[in-house]
Amino acid sequence: MSSSSRLVAINIPVGQHVTGKVAGFTLNLDTIWTTVAACVIVVGMGLYLARNATSGVPGRLQLFWEGVVGWITDQVGQSLGPKYRHVVPLAVSLFMLILVANWLEILPGLYHNTDYSPAPTADVNLTYALGALVFILTNAAGIRARGIGGFLKHLTRKPRVMTPLHILEELAKPLTLALRLFGNLFSGGIMIALLISFPLAFAPASLIFTPLWKLFDMFIGVIQAFIFALLTILYYQFAIEEGH
Amino acid sequence: MEVASSNFLVPNGTFIVELAAFLIVLLILRRYVLPPISKIIDERQATIRKALADAEEAKQRAAEAEEEYKRIVGEARQQARSVVEEANRQAEQARADRREQAEAEYQRIVASAYAEIDAQTRRARQELRQQVADLAIVVAERVIGEGIDRQAQSALIDRTISEVTDSSSDLGQLAGSQAGGSQTAGERA
Numbered sequence: 001m002s003s004s005s006r007l008v009a010i011n012i013p014v015g016q017h018v019t020g021k022v023a024g025f026t027l028n029l030d031t032i033w034t035t036v037a038a039c040v041i042v043v044g045m046g047l048y049l050a051r052n053a054t055s056g057v058p059g060r061l062q063l064f065w066e067g068v069v070g071w072i073t074d075q076v077g078q079s080l081g082p083k084y085r086h087v088v089p090l091a092v093s094l095f096m097l098i099l100v101a102n103w104l105e106i107l108p109g110l111y112h113n114t115d116y117s118p119a120p121t122a123d124v125n126l127t128y129a130l131g132a133l134v135f136i137l138t139n140a141a142g143i144r145a146r147g148i149g150g151f152l153k154h155l156t157r158k159p160r161v162m163t164p165l166h167i168l169e170e171l172a173k174p175l176t177l178a179l180r181l182f183g184n185l186f187s188g189g190i191m192i193a194l195l196i197s198f199p200l201a202f203a204p205a206s207l208i209f210t211p212l213w214k215l216f217d218m219f220i221g222v223i224q225a226f227i228f229a230l231l232t233i234l235y236y237q238f239a240i241e242e243g244h
Numbered sequence: 245m246e247v248a249s250s251n252f253l254v255p256n257g258t259f260i261v262e263l264a265a266f267l268i269v270l271l272i273l274r275r276y277v278l279p280p281i282s283k284i285i286d287e288r289q290a291t292i293r294k295a296l297a298d299a300e301e302a303k304q305r306a307a308e309a310e311e312e313y314k315r316i317v318g319e320a321r322q323q324a325r326s327v328v329e330e331a332n333r334q335a336e337q338a339r340a341d342r343r344e345q346a347e348a349e350y351q352r353i354v355a356s357a358y359a360e361i362d363a364q365t366r367r368a369r370q371e372l373r374q375q376v377a378d379l380a381i382v383v384a385e386r387v388i389g390e391g392i393d394r395q396a397q398s399a400l401i402d403r404t405i406s407e408v409t410d411s412s413s414d415l416g417q418l419a420g421s422q423a424g425g426s427q428t429a430g431e432r433a
Contacts, residue, residue: 032258043277093273124254125259130266
């Protein structure tokens with residue numbers, strides 16, 4: 001009885017961050033640290049690889065990067081054509097950074113209490129930033145491809161009555177992009193917090209399910225990074241496509 | 245530094261930092277990481293393409309070499325056959341030559357044997373004729389009882405002897421048996 005009441009009483013912090021204030025802006029320092037950690041890992045891997053990569057038999061790290069770069073290059077080539085080769089670095093950076101950021105959740109307790117170590121992607125600040133960037137870049141590409149008139153005409157295309165929905169759709173794209181990533185990672189973190197918060201009587205279950213969940217969470221991390229990069233390329237495609 | 249709760253769907257100043265962080269990662273990857281990786285991928289593809297082309301070429305070369313080998317072996321066989329034929333022909337020729345020589349030698353020996361026999365026959369006949377003449381003179385002297393001028397009578401004697409020897413069965417048989425023997429020897433060869 002007491003354990004069930006304890007279960008109910010568990011307080012899982014939501015939207016709680018270590019904050020600091022710089023020039024009037026509130027900064028989530030924990031998110032920034034983990035972001036910096038993810039950036040350092042991605043850039044470190046990349047630079048190490050750029051120095052040590054071989055055109056002979058590749059190592060595992062190189063194989064992984066080559067796989068990602070090859071997949072995104074193919075995807076961009078098929079969806080956008082050779083004119084949009086500059087999208088490849090964007091999509092690769094998005095995939096790599098999101099993937100590493102997602103996997104940081106697997107590490108026990110980068111900050112906070114040991115129950116809950118957030119991935120930076122479980123903070124909307126990161127996902128909004130990436131979504132906004134993709135929104136700006138894809139629409140800029142659309143305007144460049146169609147001209148400002150063509151861009152507006154595309155938004156107000158027939159039937160005219162649909163115009164508000166088209167605008168809403170465009171606004172929904174970056175928002176869903178950001179919230180999908182955030183929601184998946186945020187909930188993954190809550191799952192881990194829940195599993196670890198099992199009362200002592202359920203310790204064996206916790207010991208079994210926490211690793212299982214973390215493995216599954218790694219899988220989700222790959223999927224979400226994949227979706228984010230793929231949708232970025234597709235949004236580019238929708239933006240530049242004729243007669244959509 | 246403090247722990248603060250807020251609406252988790254509302255961004256704050258962290259947004260700017262996150263954007264800047266991503267842009268930095270993007271710039272570094274685009275500038276320093278992706279070009280070498282793309283280059284390496286291209287290089288490897290080029291290597292693979294080249295290896296495949298090389299393999300194809302090597303295959304073709306091997307096929308050509310086999311063709312050449314077959315051709316050379318065929319030529320060698322042809323040559324060997326012609327050499328053997330030539331040798332056979334020469335051997336045949338040599339055998340024929342030697343047979344011809346032997347034949348000629350045999351003919352020569354037989355001919356000289358005939359000549360010898362003829363000479364001996366003639367000499368024997370001459371001697372016989374001489375003896376017969378002498379004998380005839382002796383017999384005639386005894387019958388006549390006086391000497392005969394050999395010189396004066398020689399013509400008569402010769403004629404007589406010729407008549408006698410031509411008709412004499414003994415001498416005719418002698419000459420005939422000698423000639424017949426030679427002929428038999430010739431037939432035998």
